[in-house]
Amino acid sequence: MNHPSGVPSLRRRGGVAVPWLALAATAIGCASVSPERGHDQVAALVAQRTGHKTRWEKGPPDAEAIARWVRMLTAAGLTGDRVVEIALVNNPDLQSVYEELGVSQADMVQAGLLRNPSFGADLGFRVRSGENSELRLSLVQDFLDLFVLPQRKQIAQQQFEADTLRVADRALETATEAEKDFLAAQAAVELVAFRRTVVAASEGAFALAQRQFDAGNISELERATQQPTHEQAALDLARDEMSLLEARERINRRLGLWGETTSWAFADTLPPLPAVDPAVDQLEMFALQRRLDVAVARRQAALLAKAVELARSTRLLGRLEVGVDAHQDPNGPRVIGPNLVIELPLFDQRQAVIARLEAQKRQQERHLLAVSIDARSEVRVASARVRVSRQAVLRYRDGLLPLRQTVLQQTLLQYNGMLAGLYQLLAAKQGEADARRGYLESLRDYWSARADLARAVGGSLPEGGHHHEP
Amino acid sequence: MSHERKSITAATDGETCVLSRRALLLAGATGGALAAASPARGAAATIAASPERAPSPGRAVRDYLPVTVPNGAKLPWKLVGGVKVFHLVAGEVDHEMAPGLKALCWGYNGRVHGPLIEAVEGDRVRIYVTNRLPAATTVHWHAILTPNGMDGVGGLTQKAIQPGETFKYEFTLRQWGTAMYHSHHDEMTQIGLGMTGLFVIHPRRPQRPVDRDFAIMLHEWRIDPGARRPNPNEMVEFNVLTMNARAFPGTAPLVVRTGQRVRVRIGNLSPMDHHPIHLHGHQFRVTETDGGPVAESAQWPETTVLVPTGSTRTIEFVAHEPGDWAMHCHMTHHVMNQMGHGTPNLIGVQPGNLDQQMEAVVPGYMTMGQTGMADMADMGMAVPANSIPMLGGKGKHDVITMGGMFTVLKVRDGIRGYGDPGWYDGPAGDTARAAVADDLRRDGIDAERPAPVEDQSPTG
Secondary structure (H helix, E strand, O other): OOOOOOOOOOOOOOOOOOOHHHHHHOOOOOOOOOOOOOHHHHHHHHHHHHOOOOOOEOEOOOHHHHHHHHHHHHHOOEOHHHHHHHHHHHOHHHHHHHHHHHHHHHHHHHHOOOOOOEEEEEEEOOOOOOOOOEEEEEEEEEOHHHHHHHHHHHHHHHHHHHHHHHHHHHHHHHHHHHHHHHHHHHHHHHHHHHHHHHHHHHHHHHHHHHHHHHOOOOOHHHHHHHOHHHHHHHHHHHHHHHHHHHHHHHHHHHHOOOHHHHHOOEOOOOOOOOOEEEOOOOHHHHHHHHOHHHHHHHHHHHHHHHHHHHHHHOOOOOOEEEEEEEEEOOOOOEEEEEEEEEOOOOOOOOHHHHHHHHHHHHHHHHHHHHHHHHHHHHHHHHHHHHHHHHHHHHHHHHHHHHHHHHHHHHHHHHHHOOOOOHHHHHHHHHHHHHHHHHHHHHHHHHHHHHHHHHHHOOOOOOOOEEEOOO | OOOOOOOOOOOOOHHHHHHHHHHHHOOOOOOHHHHHHOHHHHHHHHHHHOHHHOOOOOOEOOOEOOOEOOOOOEOOOEEEOOEEEEEEEEEEEEEEEEOOEEEEEEEEOOEOOOOEEEEEOOOEEEEEEEEOOOOOEOOEEEOOOOOHHHOOOEOOOEOOEOOOOEEEEEEEOOOOEEEEEEOOOOHHHHHHOOOEEEEEEEOOOOOOOOOEEEEEEEEEEOOOOOOOOOOOOOOOOOOEEEEOOEOEOOOOOEEEEOOOEEEEEEEEOOOOOOEEEEEOOOOEEEEEEOOEEOOHHHOOEEOEEEEOOOEEEEEEEEOOOOEEEEEEEOOHHHHOOOOOOOOOOOOOOOOOOHHHHHHOOOOOOOOOOOOOOHHHOOOOOOOOOOOOOOOOEEOOOOEEOOOEOEEEEEEEOOOOOOOOOOOOOOOHHHOOOOOOHHHHHHOOOOOOOOOOOOOOOOOO
16 A cells, blocks of 8 residues: 655544534644544545545544455445445545645644743853853743734634545545446446447357358358458457456546455446436535535635734734843852843834735635636536436437337347348347447436536535436 | 130221221211221210110120129119219228238228229219328229220329319220229329229120139239338339239139139239239130230230230130149249348358357347248248238148239139139149159169259250
8 A cells, every 4th residue: 555655643642532613712722633633524524425434533544454344345346335435445545635634733733832942051261360251041932922822723723624624525526536437337347248249249240241151142242341340349349348447447546456356346237217316406505505625715715814814913023032041240149130032023014924915815715706606617517417417318218228129129020020131130239239338328427427416516415306207 | 725715706906896896886887987987986976965775784694794803892883864873982991911911001992902893885884983082083994995084184184083072984885895993193102002993894795705704903012011001102122912902822712613714804003013924724815905805816825924014914714624723923022922122142051050149149049041931931930010921821732832913723623602612632643742662763763863964965
């Protein structure tokens, strides 16, 4: 397995779990890092929207335990649900994304720490005899932190929450992609099966043409005209088989599979068209309320607003150093006394920093608007695609496919009466296989469109739906 | 044919013969030369002007032996003021071509083809035609000498009869022989859908009396297996060939007693094909065409008569040989029923493992046709609805591998009625059968030896 590198290990085992809201309320929070903080939140968001566990709610699970679990699931054969479950736990990219929570949490802890005091020592050695050496000691603490710490912690806290949402969003994205990959692979398996039928049919025509030629019944021209169809069909089959292999490999990559676990089998086929499509009323508002990328953008905008506020409120606060000096005059008594250094904000009053932050805040607001507009459009496109692909499935299922089957049955009857020949019969068979392929592709597209729609509205579709069929 | 009785007329020209007889019959000719020059008008005018001098309407049995129409029907008439009144009703007909094959055709009075009209030379006929078709139509009296306005050519001699209309045709029959009637409006469609019929006119005085007088109308259709309506657009590939609108095995036999004189009138209004009709076991003479009688001196002996489309041919013979004699069109594709003309030629093809190979693709697939079509008579396999096998009818010995324009002349000794007498039971010694070993030995026939053949040299 790949391990994300370069991430400092800040975790300490056995850290106390701090409730999410309590954390936000604490002015000077715990100065330690806990492995599950953030993960439980991500797990809750993912479970609520996909119905699957990330298994990271207690922090990164034990690698060996995961490997065992993945072996068990793949050995049982893959289903749409299992694929999502494995992807959430074992997708390598997603695992490195989960680790971002650790990074973000470390930043948050860092923001809550006071700057360490500095200790200084001056030592004066005599140059001439008769003079004394001098020692001066100082302990200085920068107290600016004390004023800004609560605000700084709040900002870091919000940044952490935004990161949590971003990670959850990536998890949802991974789940959707895994689901779509599996649909494509399920379709690819059956497409290959139908293509094999076509190849078998063309093989029959090929053989018959050869036998007719051997019997002297057709010219070489006719034989050569009849036979290339088979070669073409065989080439098409090879292409379809390659597509299936690629579809399986996409799943292997998505699920982080290698070695023996790549020999998984399909445990179910594409589900038939459901009677109900998701309800599409108010779907745009629903999406804006639930989409995590919108939530992240919203939070980032709020966060920058707070940062601008902080910069404004501390613009006249320069460095403030309070310390203790202790020094011993050579001939005098030891003196110990306070020492104060105040930065005078004459030139730098944070105006540049503030301007920069304000620009960033406006930028983030624009970004929020763009994300929202995109989200609305994505919802409209995805729901249209669900509707249109349902129509395509119905047209294949209730129209084209039954017609092709009728053509095949009737051609068979005509063949029985020697009114049609084998070539015509095989052409009818090929027509039926092509219609089956079309039906399967449209069914795949339908489920894929549904997965896209669920993703577009933030992970899961609202309850209830539109009945399209009696 | 030595059995033929000599025709009353000694004229060698059929046309002249008809005219002189008409002149004789129709109340004093206005002059032979004039009659010969313009027979029709003069004669018709004479009859119309002086009906009391017209011959009385002909009656069956008294004046003629009624025609037998196997599988067919006749058009009834009633006498109204000395005129034979007929009523033809053109309309759609659900017709059975053979058991298992029905088609929505166009015909007359619920029949396809129309009922045979039978009358006698000199009769005045009035024929009402009601059109119950969705299209306009007319009736043309093919080969009948009528006033021009009664000729029934849509647009040329009359307005077409619109749907729902009834037209009246009226004329005097100034000839005898085998004529026909058919639509002369959009012929391709209307004849293609079956709108034809026979029109037999008996001579006022029998010319060559016969014991059995049959009438058969030939036709060809394109009815795709599984379809319910003939396709009149077909020009070449007809797949249902009929005698009196029936395809074998749906044709009724012609039953005669041994020694009887037999006449068979054959009309052909097939859209596109002439038919050489061949009779087994007999020689016959062609005694009439739709143009009139053929002078005896001009009659050829034949066993096959070519009946061109748009013509009638009448043949006569004595049925001297008992048996079941085939009578059929000799065009091989005309003795087939619905078949696929575009199927691959599989004669001599070795299927090898093709059937196993196809099992996965088409369960139950079986290669057929490597030895021809004879096995196709009835394989008991499911075939398209409303279709019949391309050939095959039950015979006494085996399947009769024929279809289409095929019927049987059944000649029997001493029968009392003309119902179907069943299969002929001939003397055992007169039936071909598998040769026995003794015969083969006696005659030095070795079936295993190379087949004997004598190549020709230039000296013969």
